[in-house]
Amino acid sequence: MRPAPQPRLFERDVRSVHCVGVGGMGVGPLAIYLAQLGFRVSGEDDALTEEMRALLARERVTVGSIPTECDFVVHSSAIAKTHPAYVAAVARRLPLVRRGELLAEVMREKKLVAVCGSHGKTTTTAMLITALRRANFSAGYVLGGLFADDTPPARAGSNEWVVAEIDESDGTIDRFTPELTVAVNLDWDHPDHYRQLADLEATFVALFGRTRKAVLISDVCALSTRATAQLKSPQVITFGRSGGYRVNLLSEADGSMKLSLNGLFPIKQAVVQAMGDFNASNSAAALAAAHLMGVELSENLLAQYPGVRRRQSVLHATPDLTVIEDYAHHPAEIRALLTSLRRRAKTRLLVVFQPHRFSRTAQFKAEFAAALAQADRLYLLDVYSAGEAHVEGGTTADLYAELRRNAPALHVAYYPGHGAFMLDGLKSDIKSGDLVVFVGAGDIDQQAREWLELVEQQVSLMKRWDSQAEMLRARVSAATKIKREEILAEKTTMRVGGPARIYAEPATTEDLSGEAKARAIEIFILGRGSNLIVPDEGVEGLVISLGHAAWQTFEPMGNGRVWVGAGLRLKNLCGLATKAGLNGFEFLEGIPGNVGGALRMNAGAMGGWMFDVVEEIQLMTREGDVRILKKADLHVGYRHCDELQEAIALGALIRSASASESEAIARQIDVYRDKRVKSQPREPSAGCVFKNPEGDSAGRLIDAAGLKGERVGGAEVSTVHANFIVNRGNATSSDIIELMRRVRARVEETKGVRLEPEVLLYGKEWRDVL
Numbered sequence: 001m002r003p004a005p006q007p008r009l010f011e012r013d014v015r016s017v018h019c020v021g022v023g024g025m026g027v028g029p030l031a032i033y034l035a036q037l038g039f040r041v042s043g044e045d046d047a048l049t050e051e052m053r054a055l056l057a058r059e060r061v062t063v064g065s066i067p068t069e070c071d072f073v074v075h076s077s078a079i080a081k082t083h084p085a086y087v088a089a090v091a092r093r094l095p096l097v098r099r100g101e102l103l104a105e106v107m108r109e110k111k112l113v114a115v116c117g118s119h120g121k122t123t124t125t126a127m128l129i130t131a132l133r134r135a136n137f138s139a140g141y142v143l144g145g146l147f148a149d150d151t152p153p154a155r156a157g158s159n160e161w162v163v164a165e166i167d168e169s170d171g172t173i174d175r176f177t178p179e180l181t182v183a184v185n186l187d188w189d190h191p192d193h194y195r196q197l198a199d200l201e202a203t204f205v206a207l208f209g210r211t212r213k214a215v216l217i218s219d220v221c222a223l224s225t226r227a228t229a230q231l232k233s234p235q236v237i238t239f240g241r242s243g244g245y246r247v248n249l250l251s252e253a254d255g256s257m258k259l260s261l262n263g264l265f266p267i268k269q270a271v272v273q274a275m276g277d278f279n280a281s282n283s284a285a286a287l288a289a290a291h292l293m294g295v296e297l298s299e300n301l302l303a304q305y306p307g308v309r310r311r312q313s314v315l316h317a318t319p320d321l322t323v324i325e326d327y328a329h330h331p332a333e334i335r336a337l338l339t340s341l342r343r344r345a346k347t348r349l350l351v352v353f354q355p356h357r358f359s360r361t362a363q364f365k366a367e368f369a370a371a372l373a374q375a376d377r378l379y380l381l382d383v384y385s386a387g388e389a390h391v392e393g394g395t396t397a398d399l400y401a402e403l404r405r406n407a408p409a410l411h412v413a414y415y416p417g418h419g420a421f422m423l424d425g426l427k428s429d430i431k432s433g434d435l436v437v438f439v440g441a442g443d444i445d446q447q448a449r450e451w452l453e454l455v456e457q458q459v460s461l462m463k464r465w466d467s468q469a470e471m472l473r474a475r476v477s478a479a480t481k482i483k484r485e486e487i488l489a490e491k492t493t494m495r496v497g498g499p500a501r502i503y504a505e506p507a508t509t510e511d512l513s514g515e516a517k518a519r520a521i522e523i524f525i526l527g528r529g530s531n532l533i534v535p536d537e538g539v540e541g542l543v544i545s546l547g548h549a550a551w552q553t554f555e556p557m558g559n560g561r562v563w564v565g566a567g568l569r570l571k572n573l574c575g576l577a578t579k580a581g582l583n584g585f586e587f588l589e590g591i592p593g594n595v596g597g598a599l600r601m602n603a604g605a606m607g608g609w610m611f612d613v614v615e616e617i618q619l620m621t622r623e624g625d626v627r628i629l630k631k632a633d634l635h636v637g638y639r640h641c642d643e644l645q646e647a648i649a650l651g652a653l654i655r656s657a658s659a660s661e662s663e664a665i666a667r668q669i670d671v672y673r674d675k676r677v678k679s680q681p682r683e684p685s686a687g688c689v690f691k692n693p694e695g696d697s698a699g700r701l702i703d704a705a706g707l708k709g710e711r712v713g714g715a716e717v718s719t720v721h722a723n724f725i726v727n728r729g730n731a732t733s734s735d736i737i738e739l740m741r742r743v744r745a746r747v748e749e750t751k752g753v754r755l756e757p758e759v760l761l762y763g764k765e766w767r768d769v770l
C-alpha cells in the first residue's frame with residue numbers, strides 16, 4: 001500500500017519510519033497512527049513496558065533498533081542528541097524530526113481538531129474520541145495517552161476529520177493549522193521553553209489566529225479570554241458553567257455523573273462515566289467540539305467513557321486502603337487533584353510525589369509546596385528529568401527545603417537517591433482507611449505498582465508479626481510486657497521514629513531467654529535510646545527493653561565493688577554510688593543511657609570510659625545462655641565492645657576507685673554537670689552525632705565548615721555544640737538523616753575529612769541511607 005497523503009516534510013518517497021521513544025505517550029500513539037496510514041513503522045524505547053510492546057505488536061509496529069530500510073526518524077523531545085539512536089540516525093544521514101513536526105505534517109490535508117491547553121487535554125481528547133466512536137463518526141485520531149480499556153490510542157479514520165492532542169511543550173505547536181481548536185485552559189508551564197508567561201501566551205494567540213473555523217475556550221480561563229480578545233476570526237466560543245456551551249454538574253454516583261446542558265447544546269442532559277467539576281468541564285468541551293464537527297449529540301455518548309490511564313487510576317480499593325495513581329505534574333493540577341481526593345479520603349491522604357523536570361521544579365517550587373501541603377503526609381522522590389540537564393534550584397532537595405520552610409508542620413519524607421528505601425518506609429506508615437496517591441508524570445506509575453505488590457506482601461507479613469507476637473506471649477510469664485507496633489520515639493532522647501513491630505519488656509532471665517531464642521525474628525536491644533535514630537518507618541523486628549525493675553539493681557558487694565543491672569540508668573548509678581560513698585563513677589553523670597547501653601557503647605566522658613570501671617560483665621547469648629566474662633576476655637575500644645555486638649548485657653560488676661565522702665563525690669558531679677550545661681544543648685538530641693576523627697574533633701570541623709544553625713525541617717545543627725543535632729520540636733528522622741548527609745558532604749568538601757556516624761541508625765545500616 002502506498003502511504004497517503006504524502007507529507008511535505010518528506011523530501012523523498014517515504015515508506016518506512018523509525019520512532020525513537022515509542023514507549024512514550026507522545027510517540028507511541030503517533031507510531032500507531034503512521035502504521036494505520038500504511039507506513040512501515042518500527043520503534044525503540046529504553047523503558048518499554050510489556051503492555052506497550054504487546055500493543056505495538058498488535059498495531060504492526062516492530063520493536064528494535066533502526067532497520068536497514070528506513071527513510072525517516074521521528075523522536076520524542078525527551079531524546080537527547082547523545083542518545084545512541086539519535087547518533088545512529090545522524091551517522092546514517094537519516095532525516096530526523098520531532099513528534100509534533102511529523103504529526104502536523106501527516107495531518108496537513110485533514111480538518112484538524114486540535115485539543116490543547118495546560119491541564120486536562122488528554123482527558124478531553126479521550127472524551128471527544130469516545131463520543132465520536134459512540135456516534136459512529138469515523139474521524140481519525142491520535143491521543144497523547146492510553147485508554148484505560150482496549151480502545152486503540154490512534155486510528156486513521158475514514159472521513160475528512162482528525163482529532164489530535166497538541167502539545168505546546170517544545171514549540172512544535174507552531175506547525176499546526178487546525179479547523180477547530182479546543183483550549184481546555186492555559187497556564188504557564190514548560191519554563192524551559194517559555195521563559196515567561198508572555199511567550200506562552202503569544203504561541204497560543206498565534207495558534208488561535210491560524211484556526212480556520214472556531215476556537216473553544218473555557219469560560220473561567222482568564223488567559224484564554226485574553227489570548228482570544230483581539231481575534232477578528234475565527235469565531236470564539238466558550239464552554240463551562242456560564243459559557244456558550246453551558247454545563248452544570250447535577251449529581252454523581254458510582255463513578256458517573258449527570259450533567260445538565262444548556263446554551264448552544266442541542267440536548268439537555270448527558271451522562272458521563274467520570275466524576276468531579278474538572279471532568280464536567282472537560283466533557284462540555286468534548287461534546288461542544290463534537291457538535292461543531294457536525295456530530296448529532298445524544299445523552300449517552302460519554303456514558304461508557306473508559307477513562308485514560310494514569311488519570312486518577314485506582315490501583316487498589318479495599319475498605320482498609322485505596323491507592324490511586326495520577327499524572328498531575330503542574331501545581332495547578334496537583335491542587336485540583338488533591339482537593340478532589342481530600343473530599344474522597346475517609347481518613348488520611350498520603351501523597352507520593354515525583355517532580356517532573358528540573359526546570360519546572362525550579363520555576364514552581366513555591367506553588368508545588370503550597371499544593372502539596374494539602375497532604376497529611378508527603379513522600380518525595382527524586383526529580384524525573386525526562387532527559388533534561390540539571391537546573392539550579394530544581395532538585396527535590398530544593399522542593400523539600402521549600403516545604404520545610406513554608407509547611408513545617410507537614411510530615412515530609414525524602415531520602416535522596418534512595419526512593420526505594422523511602423517507599424519501603426511508607427509501607428509501614430499506612431493505617432486502616434488511608435488513601436495513598438502517587439503523583440507525577442515520570443515513571444512513578446511503575447513505582448506505584450511495584451509498591452502495591454510490596455504492600456500486599458506486607459499485609460501477609462503483618463499477619464505473620466501478629467502470630468509471632470502471640471507465640472512469644474505464650475512463651476513468657478504474665479509479668480512480661482509484649483506489644484505490637486509500639487511507637488519508639490518517646491523511648492529515645494531524640495524523640496523521633498516509628499514503631500517496633502514487636503516490643504517486649506522481659507521481667508525475668510527466663511523470659512528474656514525465651515525472647516532471645518526467637519529464631520525467626522531479628523532482635524534489637526533498646527537501652528535509654530540516647531544514641532539512636534529510629535527510622536520514621538520503625539524497626540522490623542523484636543525490640544527488647546530492660547525497662548522492668550528486675551534489671552535495675554544496684555548491689556554493693558563489698559571492697560568497693562557493686563553489681564549493677566543493665567537496665568539501671570547511669571544517673572541513678574551515680575546517685576546511689578554517691579550515697580554509698582563510692583567514687584570513680586562521677587564521669588558517667590550526664591550520659592543519659594543505662595548500664596547496658598553504656599557497656600555496648602563503652603560510653604565515656606571527662607577522660608573516663610565505662611570499661612575503666614568494669615571488672616566483669618554478665619551477658620546472654622542469642623542462644624539464650626547466660627555467661628560471665630572477665631574484662632580481660634573482652635575486646636573493647638572507642639565506642640564499642642565486640643562481645644555485645646550480638647549478645648545482651650545483663651549487668652556488670654563495677655569497681656570504685658576508692659571510698660570517699662559523699663559530699664566530695666557530689667561536688668565532683670556538680671563540676672561535671674556544670675561543664676555539660678555550658679557545652680551541650682538542652683533540646684532533645686542523641687548526643688554526638690559523628691565520631692571524632694583521629695587527632696581532631698568532629699564538632700570543631702563542623703563548626704569550622706560554618707554549619708552551626710544549619711537546619712532541615714525540625715532538625716538543627718546545635719549552635720551550642722556543632723556535633724549535636726537537636727530536634728526543634730517537629731523533626732522527623734528523614735530531617736535528621738538529610739542534615740547529617742549535608743554536614744558530612746560540607747565537611748568533606750571544605751575540610752577533606754569524611755565523618756563517620758557515632759549515633760546508630762536503629763535496625764538499619766548507615767551505608768544504606770547516607
Ligand SMILES: Cc1cc2nc3c(=O)[nH]c(=O)nc-3n(C[C@H](O)[C@H](O)[C@H](O)COP(=O)(O)OP(=O)(O)OC[C@H]3O[C@@H](n4cnc5c(N)ncnc54)[C@H](O)[C@@H]3O)c2cc1C
Nearest residue numbers: 525527528529530531593594596597598600603604649687
Ligand atoms: C545529651 C547527650 C549527651 C551524651 N553524652 C555522651 C557522652 O558524654 N559520652 C558518651 O559516650 N555518650 C554520650 N551520649 C550518647 C549515649 O548516651 C551513650 O552512647 C549511651 O551509652 C547509650 O546508652 P543507651 O542506654 O541510651 O543505649 P541506646 O541508645 O538505647 O542503645 C545504644 C546501643 O546499645 C545497644 N544496647 C543497649 N542496651 C544493651 C544491652 N543491655 N546489651 C547489649 N546492647 C545494648 C543498643 O542495641 C544499641 O546498639 C550522649 C547522649 C545524649 C543524648
